[in-house]
Amino acid sequence: MSTVLILGASRGIGLEFVRQYRADGHRVIATARSEAGIEALQALGAEAHRVDLTDPAAVAGLGWKLDGEAVDVAIYNAGVIGPRSEGAQPVQQQDFDEVMHVNVLGPMMALPLLLPLVEAGRGGQGGVLAVLSSRMGSIGAMDSNRSWLYRTSKAAVNAVLKCVSLDARQATCVALHPGWVRTDMGGSGADLAVEDSVGGMRRVLAGASRADNGSFHAYDGAELPW
Numbered sequence: 001m002s003t004v005l006i007l008g009a010s011r012g013i014g015l016e017f018v019r020q021y022r023a024d025g026h027r028v029i030a031t032a033r034s035e036a037g038i039e040a041l042q043a044l045g046a047e048a049h050r051v052d053l054t055d056p057a058a059v060a061g062l063g064w065k066l067d068g069e070a071v072d073v074a075i076y077n078a079g080v081i082g083p084r085s086e087g088a089q090p091v092q093q094q095d096f097d098e099v100m101h102v103n104v105l106g107p108m109m110a111l112p113l114l115l116p117l118v119e120a121g122r123g124g125q126g127g128v129l130a131v132l133s134s135r136m137g138s139i140g141a142m143d144s145n146r147s148w149l150y151r152t153s154k155a156a157v158n159a160v161l162k163c164v165s166l167d168a169r170q171a172t173c174v175a176l177h178p179g180w181v182r183t184d185m186g187g188s189g190a191d192l193a194v195e196d197s198v199g200g201m202r203r204v205l206a207g208a209s210r211a212d213n214g215s216f217h218a219y220d221g222a223e224l225p226w
């Protein structure tokens with residue numbers, strides 16, 4: 001049995017990670033920011049903590065609660081898409097603050113706290129620390145500027161992941177692209193069922209070794225350019 005930690009797991013991809021890891025008998029610790037989210041996590045048998053990942057005091061408090069845990073797989077899943085703009089149009093500060101706080105500030109506060117827990121994972125061999133990024137944040141693969149605030153935030157979180165990976169001594173830090181997935185964010189017309197996306201990402205995480213530290217992979221295992 002592994003210990004798995006999912007941050008921002010009230011619905012969509014995060015909740016499906018919780019469901020699948022619990023179905024396989026793993027211990028799951030997960031966070032949500034609403035009471036409904038906490039109830040959804042508890043219904044799946046997860047240990048649930050209420051955390052708004054943009055709140056520094058709440059993230060620090062989670063760090064204290066988890067002190068001493070050895071975590072085999074930790075995933076920062078929370079994300080928001082912000083305005084679905086067509087081109088590179090001027091950005092409103094309120095939109096910038098919301099998207100950058102959830103997608104970038106949250107990981108910059110949480111990942112350094114999680115790294116020591118993950119270093120102790122997999123029986124002291126080092127676990128896997130992942131962030132849900134997006135192919136839309138790949139500068140190398142960028143062929144559209146739709147939702148450019150979101151793209152910029154995911155490019156930034158890719159840099160965050162790479163920076164954290166340089167502090168990892170034995171843990172493996174990876175950025176993940178889940179595919180285009182049928183969730184509230186992805187919409188009903190998306191390519192992939194959430195079960196298949198999460199199943200694929202779990203295979204990537206299970207197969208990740210130290211050679212993958214500081215890499216960017218899609219749910220099907222394909223390596224993506226930064």
Ligand SMILES: NC(=O)c1ccc[n+]([C@@H]2O[C@H](COP(=O)([O-])OP(=O)(O)OC[C@H]3O[C@@H](n4cnc5c(N)ncnc54)[C@H](OP(=O)(O)O)[C@@H]3O)[C@@H](O)[C@H]2O)c1
Pocket residue numbers: 007008009010011012013014032033034037051052053054077078079080102132133134135177178179180181182183184185186187190
């Ligand atoms: N769906 C796709 O096609 C797709 C593609 C590429 C990347 N991704 C990435 O995959 C991740 C999950 O996406 P999804 O499709 O499952 O999105 P979703 O259905 O919109 O769910 C987003 C999750 O993030 C949580 N969240 C947002 N702000 C938060 C905050 N301040 N504190 C704590 N939790 C917060 C939400 O909690 P609440 O319920 O409280 O709002 C919810 O659980 C995101 O990082 C997203 O960018 C998704």
